Amino acid sequence: MGRLHEVLGARKAAGEKSLVVYLTGGLPDVPTTTRLIEAVAAAGADAVELGIPFSDPIMDGPVIQAASQRALDAGVTPAGVLQAVMPVSDVLPVGFMTYANLVHHAGWERFAHEAAAAGLCAAIVPDLPLEEATPWLDAARTAGLDTVLLVAPTTPPERIRRIAAETSGFLYAVGVLGVTGVREQLARTAVELAARACELTEVPVLVGVGVGTPEQAAEVCRVADGVVIGSAVVRRVLDAETPDAAVESVAGFVRAVRAAMDEPA
């Protein structure tokens, strides 16, 4: 088990909620990605999930699609994204999130090795369900990386149990039926799935997809062990006029989420 597992496990044991922030790697550029990681850490994030842009992101809604496309158009590569991490790798655990083809193309072992060497400690690959995950899981374990697996509102309890047994770092509960993106209201499925999953496993359960405001984060944390926030953060990077503005806007938002999560219910 890797560093993500240690950090989030310790927080759960201490009764504290975990905040994982998603950033699209290379947006607006690689140096700013490094600064953004530092800034969200300072603002209260417990870990960062760093997206490696892929041409065909089928689990992503309009915001992260646009972010990925913009980064790709600017020439961002997987190796370039990984480079953003080293300067801040001891600040907080950083994992990558990308689609199976990018990892497969490099080779499961090689990619795991390169990610670990670049200072990353975990992986999320949303199109690698249990049925297909074995080659990657073996490679990741060898390289010392945690792999976060996902459960969805459609996952039956028995399958949640099997997925929870294989995940490391945390169990990612997909809060809504749907792709990434901010929703006006927290879906009922988010709370229901988190409650179900928490009953079935000791691993920290974090809800992601469809959690986009401090209020929604606080609401989810009444049942879950934490949240993953993505589109709401990436939206701020996309909208910012300058790298400085992006860092400032994201930091302010993450501070607000942190505060809402930590407020006594």
Next chain:
Amino acid sequence: MTHELLGDGRYADFGGMYVPETLVPALREVEDAFTRAWQDAAFRECLDGLLRDYVGRPTAVTEAKNLSDRLGVRVLLKREDLNHTGSHKINNTIGQALLCERMGKERVIAETGAGQHGVATATAAALFGLDCTVFMGEEDVARQALNVVRMRLLGAEVVPVTSGSRTLKDATNEALRDWVATVESTHYIIGSVVGPHPYPAMVRELQRVISVEARAQCEALGCLPDVVIACVGGGSNAIGVFAEFLGTGARLVGCEAGGLGLESGRHGASISRGVPGILHGARTMLLQDENGQVLEAHSISAGLDYPGVGPQHAALARSGAAEYVTVTDSEAIDGFRLLAETEGIIPALETAHAVAALAALAPTLDPGTTVLLCVSGRGDKDVDTLARALGLDTAGSGSPEDY
């Protein structure tokens, strides 16, 4: 859960089920429902009845005498262009719509390139009273405008997709995203032998009717084909016409889109020029760059404009059980004209690739050879594209020789 009919979704080391967790239970449900339906005599009777009385099956096998004279081999045409809606795509959509009804879902979605699958899905949806949304790349909406109108007239919603290359790949992404959100009420009718398990196997079984009929029809003509030839986009008409001839000793030839030529980098030749990769739920041969970003395919024919291919074709190519050749845009235009002028059949541009490949292959074949060619669809939808390519005036004047 492994079923004999559908297998385990692995074709050598191709295939699989690379999808978000949200969809895994739905794929199991489809696998299970289809397996049961296939064993249910009432379902089969209903499907066979629809294929006969609604689609117009069996489709003819035409002895192409003029083309045979021209090429020096005996050419038989399996006439999927004669199906209702004009292509083989409806064999699949009628079956899946019937399955959708059986699973109690009230909405279907589909991706489409040429629009033939979209039209076939919209048609089946109208027949079964299902809501229907079709995703279509913006570029294809423009070049297959006739089919967009047909889908809308049939009551389907057509959603133009503006991301990425704005063609079939991106339409498929968008359909998958829709399905992730609507999976409880919606069935995704994938249009070819692509996608996650069980789709490549299920669509193959629904398209197998092409070769079941063709084999009997050839036998009635006193021969079995020595060569079977079909175009390959995702590969559904090809797998359908190959299925019953696998292992018979017939030479199976699939034709991929050579676009502007393999050296140009602008083509759809995933088997000939791709490397193994993972897209739309399956590990298969895939056009991608040095980092694993999926490349835009190119073909004059929207139905072949796809950077991947059905995983079973990837495996057939690997083992040598079938061979795959490429045909460029301009060769396809020649193939189109050849079939139109010799046989009075206007084929789809997709099919025209197979005709061109046959013309190229014929000089290497013994004169006694019998070739079965799958005419996957009719070419009305492509008349504008052809007119432009040949400099024909759609208002009526001008002839092909003028260009």
